[in-house]
Amino acid sequence: MGKVLMKGNEAIAEAAIRAGCRHYFGYPITPQTELAAYMAKRMPKIGGVFLQAESEIAAINMVYGVAATGRRVMTSSSSPGVSLKQEGISYIAGSDLPALIVNVQRGGPGLGGIQPSQSDYFQATKGGGHGDYHLIVLAPCSVQEMADMTALAFDLADKYRVPSMLLADGTIGQMMEPVELPQAQEPVFEEKDWAVTGTKCKRPHHIVNSLYLVPEELEKKNFERFETYRRIEENEVRYEAFRMDDAEYCVVAFGIAARVAKNAIVAARNEGIKVGLIRPITLWPFPKKALADAAKQCKGFLSVELSMGQMIEDVKLAIDCSRPVQLCNRAGGMIPSPDEVLAGIRALCGQEV
Amino acid sequence: MTTQILIAGFGGQGILFAGKFLANKGLLEGRQLSWLPSYGPEMRGGTANCSVVLSDEPVGSPIVNKPDVLIVMNLPSLDKYEDAVVPGGTIFVDSTLIGRKVQRNDVRVFYLPATQLAQQNGIATLANMIMIGKVLKECDFTGFDNIEDAVRTVVSAKHADLFDVNLKALKLGHDS
Numbered sequence: 001m002g003k004v005l006m007k008g009n010e011a012i013a014e015a016a017i018r019a020g021c022r023h024y025f026g027y028p029i030t031p032q033t034e035l036a037a038y039m040a041k042r043m044p045k046i047g048g049v050f051l052q053a054e055s056e057i058a059a060i061n062m063v064y065g066v067a068a069t070g071r072r073v074m075t076s077s078s079s080p081g082v083s084l085k086q087e088g089i090s091y092i093a094g095s096d097l098p099a100l101i102v103n104v105q106r107g108g109p110g111l112g113g114i115q116p117s118q119s120d121y122f123q124a125t126k127g128g129g130h131g132d133y134h135l136i137v138l139a140p141c142s143v144q145e146m147a148d149m150t151a152l153a154f155d156l157a158d159k160y161r162v163p164s165m166l167l168a169d170g171t172i173g174q175m176m177e178p179v180e181l182p183q184a185q186e187p188v189f190e191e192k193d194w195a196v197t198g199t200k201c202k203r204p205h206h207i208v209n210s211l212y213l214v215p216e217e218l219e220k221k222n223f224e225r226f227e228t229y230r231r232i233e234e235n236e237v238r239y240e241a242f243r244m245d246d247a248e249y250c251v252v253a254f255g256i257a258a259r260v261a262k263n264a265i266v267a268a269r270n271e272g273i274k275v276g277l278i279r280p281i282t283l284w285p286f287p288k289k290a291l292a293d294a295a296k297q298c299k300g301f302l303s304v305e306l307s308m309g310q311m312i313e314d315v316k317l318a319i320d321c322s323r324p325v326q327l328c329n330r331a332g333g334m335i336p337s338p339d340e341v342l343a344g345i346r347a348l349c350g351q352e353v
Numbered sequence: 354m355t356t357q358i359l360i361a362g363f364g365g366q367g368i369l370f371a372g373k374f375l376a377n378k379g380l381l382e383g384r385q386l387s388w389l390p391s392y393g394p395e396m397r398g399g400t401a402n403c404s405v406v407l408s409d410e411p412v413g414s415p416i417v418n419k420p421d422v423l424i425v426m427n428l429p430s431l432d433k434y435e436d437a438v439v440p441g442g443t444i445f446v447d448s449t450l451i452g453r454k455v456q457r458n459d460v461r462v463f464y465l466p467a468t469q470l471a472q473q474n475g476i477a478t479l480a481n482m483i484m485i486g487k488v489l490k491e492c493d494f495t496g497f498d499n500i501e502d503a504v505r506t507v508v509s510a511k512h513a514d515l516f517d518v519n520l521k522a523l524k525l526g527h528d529s
Contacts, residue, residue, distance in 0.1 A: 003380065005373075005376060005377060005380050005388070005506075030394070114393075114394060115391075171389065171415065171416070174389065174390055175387055175388060175389040175390075175415050176373070176376060176387070176388040176389075177386065177387050177388070177412070177415075178380055178385075178386065256414075256415075259413055259414045259415065260413070260414040260416070262413045262414070263413040263414045266413070335416055337416075337418045338413075338414060338418065339418070
């Protein structure tokens with residue numbers, strides 16, 4: 001099959017169906033509504049479930065229920081809606097269930113606006129809900145990656161029994177690009193030794209639960225879960241390095257900001273500035289080692305973000321503050337232009353003593 | 354070669370549709386491309402614009418800040434984007450809706466009374482495609498060939514009856 005022209009939101013929906021997801025629960029919100037609309041159209045035709053819940057809170061708890069049966073399930077929303085889902089996400093994480101949550105971010109806080117943003121980075125990578133937990137957070141930067149990472153997010157969630165999140169933004173969600181869709185796979189249903197599927201009076205009950213009133217037990221659960229997180233950090237870090245071979249300066253950006261940064265880097269290279277890009281593809285686990293290695297060759301870092309500066313904290317931690325890290329940002333739905341990023345790169349070079 | 358195109362006007366004028374046509378034409382030609390809409394919460398009447406990048410290399414930023422080709426269908430859009438066009442670029446103006454002239458002299462400018470032409474020819478909603486027909490004639494980033502295939506891709510099966518009028522509009526713009 002050749003390439004087709006699709007919106008990022010639609011590519012996620014189609015890729016999810018092709019990855020064997022037959023259960024979608026959501027509630028409309030700009031700029032992710034195309035995803036729900038696509039599911040509403042397609043799911044009934046293929047024997048799947050599309051349900052527009054009465055609220056985001058209801059939707060995430062429906063996800064919790066299906067996830068407990070071991071089937072592939074997802075929900076999607078945009079920033080204010082994802083805030084509403086946080087309690088359910090914490091429960092899903094606390095019950096060690098795989099599920100996919102998509103956040104097509106818009107400007108905040110509060111109802112904010114409907115234009116693209118990356119200001120839910122903290123919420124996505126540092127918890128969002130209560131308790132000690134992580135999500136596997138993937139940050140696509142093209143429509144192709146929206147499709148590819150949907151499949152990957154389901155696979156990783158299943159592999160580790162950890163909920164995963166696609167952290168996109170309004171630009172990638174709304175834009176159309178040619179995309180080659182992944183091969184469709186039929187939903188496979190393997191018996192899982194934890195899934196709640198009915199005992200048929202032949203086995204003991206499987207119990208999905210996040211309540212542990214004995215602190216020793218709850219501590220043990222947390223330690224076990226963090227052992228899983230350690231394995232994820234060891235095995236699942238993904239990033240793209242662009243023109244880093246001889247780079248003396250390093251731009252760090254993800255999603256749409258990385259696309260803009262690439263234009264700026266090409267322009268800076270034309271001015272003779274040796275600058276490259278590290279684009280985190282997994283925001284959690286964060287590519288700490290790649291940045292630490294870059295700090296050995298680079299004199300300074302520039303974090304380009306559509307927020308007031310959130311990922312910049314992880315950049316500083318990753319390199320142990322061994323190099324200056326500057327911020328180039330716009331917020332509230334604005335996107336820096338390549339010229340603004342280029343100015344940021346120039347300023348970074350000028351600062352060097 | 355990379356061509357950055359910005360189409361701007363009011364919601365309801367078919368700004369996004371016009372961009373979709375160019376994007377699909379690019380896809381049929383096997384080119385790299387991106388299509389990015391930008392609009393307010395209104396279905397009609399608010400500002401609407403659409404960035405299309407056609408390239409022979411992977412597209413970097415899909416946001417067109419400095420268009421090579423600017424197509425404007427209302428005055429606020431000309432006021433906002435006139436200065437952003439690269440020197441040597443091209444501006445297409447719907448002169449039915451925009452009374453003033455372009456102030457710059459380092460760009461090519463084409464004035465076309467597209468909205469009036471659309472009304473006179475009984476295709477009042479297709480001024481957008483008349484503008485695009487003119488663009489295909491005057492610019493060389495893509496040709497006037499294969500327009501049927503591209504129109505077929507963007508006109509959904511549900512609206513198949515609109516296939517002929519879209520072609521008519523493109524030809525009208527091309528021959529003006």
